[in-house]
């Protein structure tokens with residue numbers, strides 16, 4: 368028997384929730400196929416969509432690391448398992464590419480061996496895969512990828528999180544300008560200390576965004592989507608960022624910021640029609656640079 372799973376792209380931070388808030392989108396997403404085989408151990412037999420960049424050695428591949436970590440925990444490392452990885456999104460895109468592979472790796476193997484663990488119990492193993500790829504420990508891509516929807520993480524260390532309901536008509540427009548921003552670099556340019564005033568603003572906005580989502584208050588959501596900590600520094604890595612932001616807001620977006628560490632950007636919108644208009648407006652700006660890009664519209 369064969370198990371095929373899909374793990375979606377995610378938007379981390381959502382402006383004011385650096386490392387503590389993220390949501391999943393419908394597409395793109397990575398696919399992983401696993402099946403039993405006679406040769407003991409985990410074997411990555413095929414990787415597509417990675418331009419030949421990803422290692423097939425499972426200890427060096429985030430999907431492999433997540434799966435191996437899980438098998439080790441269960442004392443099943445000598446099970447014979449074959450894994451195929453089909454990447455549907457680029458690395459360094461800000462779409463949670465390594466998280467999607469890590470989640471898919473752990474989820475697929477768990478399913479293949481008869482689902483000994485619950486989704487919630489899989490989180491630390493998917494996190495181990497993600498951490499092997501970007502060297503940091505934050506669940507704002509992995510958790511929404513695994514659970515879907517919007518997830519708020521109270522503590523990354525304790526993996527204490529809560530799923531947040533999304534208003535019925537909340538949509539995201541996500542655009543990926545075809546430049547690469549390494550998460551390590553984008554984290555490295557952030558300040559170690561921030562002024563108290565900025566901390567207060569950010570906390571106010573994060574609280575406002577969570578209340579707005581829960582109360583379906585689009586006005587409150589809109590007033591809260593601001594990032595005074597990471598965005599002012601990271602926008603420098605994304606040519607025409609503010610031009611794209613103005614275009615998104617003019618086209619009717621509730622708010623606009625960087626997706627994860629970038630270079631992808633996202634806008635939250637009320638309604639599908641506006642989300643498409645906003646995605647087009649953002650795309651136009653990035654085409655003008657000119658760089659190739661891809662746009663995704665998804666209900667949250």
Ligand code: HSE
Pocket residue numbers: 379380385386387501505507508550553554627628
């Ligand atoms: N919260 C992370 C960051 C997401 O902004 O660096 C990137 O993976």
